[in-house]
Amino acid sequence: MKKRITKLMALLLTTSMLVPMTACSTGGNEAKSDEHVLNIWCWNDEFQSRFNDYYPEVKKVSKDKSKTYLKDGTVVKWTINENKGNNYQNKLDEALAAQDDKDDNEKIDIFLIEADYALKYVNSSATLDVVKDVGLTKKDLGDQYQYTKDIVTTKGVQKATSWQAAPGLFAYRRSVAKQVLGTDDPVEVQKSLSDWNKFNEVAGKAKSAGFQMLSGYDDSFRVFSNNVKQPWVKGDTVTVDKNIMEWVKQTKEFTDKGYNNKTSLWNDAWSKDQGPDGKVFGFFYSTWGINFTLMKNSLADPDGKAQVGNGAFGDWAVCEGPAPYYWGGSWLCAAKGTDDKKEIKDIMRKLTCDKNIMKKMTENPEIQDYTNTVSGMEEIAKDPNFGSEFLGGQNHVALFSESANKIDMSNTSKYDQGCNEKIQTAMKDYFDGKVSLDKAKKNFETSIKETYPTIKKVEWPNE
Known part of the structure; x- marks a missing residue:
């Protein structure tokens, strides 16, 4: 009798031990106790x-x-x-x-x-x-x-x-470049976009031909912000670099003259401008953006095969643009x-x-x-056999390789995310004509001090 009771107790004990182990093993992401x-x-x-x-x-x-x-x-x-x-x-x-x-x-x-x-x-x-x-x-x-x-x-x-x-380049529609500049060759297009003055001049030509140079307010921001002469913050002071104000000046001009489509990064209108019916000359994009975001947005059938014949696939190319940058x-x-x-x-x-x-x-x-x-x-x-079908066979790595060696990150600071986001938000109402430039500046000062309570003042470059 004792042997039977002992065996029964052992069986019950073994069963009770198995229950939590089984529950743990079905917990999806939970690890077994003996797993590394x-x-x-x-x-x-x-x-x-x-x-x-x-x-x-x-x-x-x-x-x-x-x-x-x-x-x-x-x-x-x-x-x-x-x-x-x-x-x-x-x-x-x-x-x-x-x-x-x-x-x-x-x-x-x-x-x-x-x-x-x-x-x-x-x-x-x-x-x-x-x-x-x-x-x-x-x-x-x-x-x-x-x-x-x-x-x-x-x-x-x-x-x-x-x-x-993640070096950046300027990705442009080949068909649009042909209508605006008479060529889609990356070398020739780059000659027309090699500095900001030339870039702005082409924006006027694009408008006359029925196109916008850029999609929205934020498209060129990274190119300007990556080429500042000083970090955003020193001590308790935010210093707005002159290059940031050059972006403000350009974007206001592009908005007023219809050189952009008044979109914002990642919104539906911005994505649509990259599609087959888009009327935008080009977009500033880094490596990941061209290979994934731009290519996906260019397709008429997002669920179809990414190949020539599906939307604007193959109708894109890249050039260095007016300045080196990364994103x-x-x-x-x-x-x-x-x-x-x-x-x-x-x-x-x-x-x-x-x-x-x-x-x-x-x-x-x-x-x-x-x-x-x-x-x-x-x-x-240097590989003559390497190329991107999306970019019409162009070896984009050759251009990225040139751009990557020019990137300077010496002015990076831990405040970059907040400052970059807040300046773009504050200036949007100015671009749309809802507030004056002075009011937009005040709005930025208020928001950046709320974001970083240690900031006591904001200095602006002399106009």
């Missing part, structure tokens, strides 16, 4: 797809893509928080603040940042030195574009690394508190330092990302 988990945080699936497609250690990916399984048994868990407003940063900040209280399998190991707010994290204790702490060498990082390192370096310490560079980019940070430095080093080294892996991303016709390898991009730039 690497947590990666980002705001969209761009890096996730690069990781899954090009990291050599990937074994398989879960159906819902929330987990990636590596060959050594590590489970990569993806946390993607859409970057609307400051949603991504807010959730990231909360998680990083609680990092010390988490188990190793719950701690953030890698998180991604963008250029506009990079210094917020680079200057914090939340990120590790990719050389001293993670273990990358100067040789590993030696083939990367210098600006991609400068933007995430503080006091000589590099705190992040990227697989991509965007994503960087990988190693989070303080991670216990996975060895894995992080391998990921960073293979996806952001390995020329052969990065060249494969660029050579993939469905991606053609401009990757962070100087020698690799120079090799592709």
Whole structure:
């Protein structure tokens, strides 16, 4: 009898232990207690797809893509928080603040940042030195574009690394260029757009031919803001660079004369201007924008195959435009508190330092990302067989390669995102004639002081 009771108790105990284990295993993103988990945080699936497609250690990916399984048994868990407003940063900040209280399998190991707010994290204790702490060498990082390192370096310490560079060019409609300039050849078009005076002159010609030079208020902003002579903030003072006011002057003129279509970045009208029925000469775009946003918007059938015959696919080309600039980019940070430095080093080294892996991303016709390898991009730039069907067969990498070497990030500051956004918002009412320039300036001063309470005054350039 005792033996039967003992066996029954053992059976009940075993069953009760299995119940929570089964519940845990069906929890989707929750890890099993014996799994080694690497947590990666980002705001969209761009890096996730690069990781899954090009990291050599990937074994398989879960159906819902929330987990990636590596060959050594590590489970990569993806946390993607859409970057609307400051949603991504807010959730990231909360998680990083609680990092010390988490188990190793719950701690953030890698998180991604963008250029506009990079210094917020680079200057914090939340990120590790990719050389001293993670273990990358100067040789590993030696083939990367210098600006991609400068933007995430503080006091000589590099705190992040990227697989991509994002130099910008001017993308224009070939058919429109032929009507306005009599040619769609990138070399000849560049001669007509090589400085702002020439650019503005062509805007007048485009208007006379029934086109707008640009779509909206914000299109040229990055080109001006990337070429300022000083950072936005020093001490407690915001200094509005003369180049920013040149953008204001140009945009007001373009708006008043009908040289733009009064749209704003990312709205429906702006996207439609890039479609087959668009009447806009061109758009300032960096690498990712041309290969993904512009191409998608150009299609008559977004669900159809991206090829000549589908909307404006093939009716685009690129030239350098009036000034070098960059727009965007994503960087990988190693989070303080991670216990996975060895894995992080391998990921960073293979996806952001390995020329052969990065060249494969660029050579993939469905991606053609401009990757962070100087020698690799120079090799592709000289390849007579490489070209973009979307750009009419043009080897755009050759132009991006030239532009990337001219980018200067010495005036970057942690206030860039707020200042860039607030100045554009404040000036919109001025462009539309709703307020005077002086009132728009006052509105900017008010909003920037609310955004950054430590700011005491705003200085404007002498007109």
